[in-house]
Amino acid sequence: MTKRDFFRIIIKLFGLYSLILTVFTYIPTNISYVTFQFEPIVLLWIFGAVALTVLVYILLIRKTDLIIDFLKLDKGFDDERIEFKNFNSQKIMQLALILIGGFLIIDYLPDFLQYTYLAFKKEVSPNGLNQLEDFSFGKITDYFNWVISGMNLIVGYILLTNYDRITKWLNRKEKTLGNTV
Template identity: 55%
Template sequence: MTKKDFFRIVIKIFGLYALLLSVLTYLPSSLSFILPDIGATEILLIAGILVLILLLYVFLIRKTDMIINLLQLDKGYDDDTIVLGNFDSLKIVKFALIIIGGMMLLDYVPDFLRYSFLAFKSEVSANGLDEFERMSYGSSIDYFNWALSGVNIVIGYLMLSNYSKIGKWLTRDDKTLGNNA
């Protein structure tokens, strides 16, 4: 694998990840603020932002060589190739499981702590949450998202602690599947 191929893969993965994150997370949360007072200006704003997001990520996914050449990412290295050594499919899957499990923990621990704080504050406080806290954290305790973040933390921890077993299970031979079927 050459350095240019490596940077192509990294930029495309980042583009796809950022596109999914934008369309599935940031756009719906932004729409929830705009929808109560929707008008022609808001519709044009939503359409413009959506087009801008799509153009940015199409540029990241389709024009990776131009980005690599513009930023000179493949220049200045002693060797043009990347030697992965003895990285087989099992080691790559294990590495991906560690990354995914770590990302799940990093994504959901802050949400879980926030929902825990709100539940604790609501139970301890005689008046519940004050006006500033309602504006900052939300008006009520969201038990669904609190439980969802807790489940994702558990799944992320299990992925990190059992990545070897999960990796072996994911890369098992098709011969063993034929015997069980």
């Protein structure tokens, strides 16, 4: 594998990770702010930030070679090739998808468990028990963030269990893009 191919894979996987975080974290969190207090400037700010994120994603996925040339990432190495022995681009992509899925689970499992506890506490004692109030850390039951953390756990699980299929799908997209350019 050449150094250029390696940096291509890394940049595309970073773009995929950024898209997942944007779709499942940034957008839902900011839309929840709009639902509590509607202000046009906030909505405009959210659309602008999402548009910027989508443009960065498109740049990272479609213009990878331009980024490598601009940053000169493949220059200054002694060898042209990186030897990973049994690692090819497909294996590296599989490893990256496993890491992304693992990070999603590690990041959102504590939040999901906390929101589950708070929802359970609310259902068990709707009138409120003073003994249990001390353990909630001043947070109210937040079903929206509970659902978002649950969705991130599901996406992480899907990435961990289907990394081979996703890798084949991403490589298929790369080959069809290479044929059209």
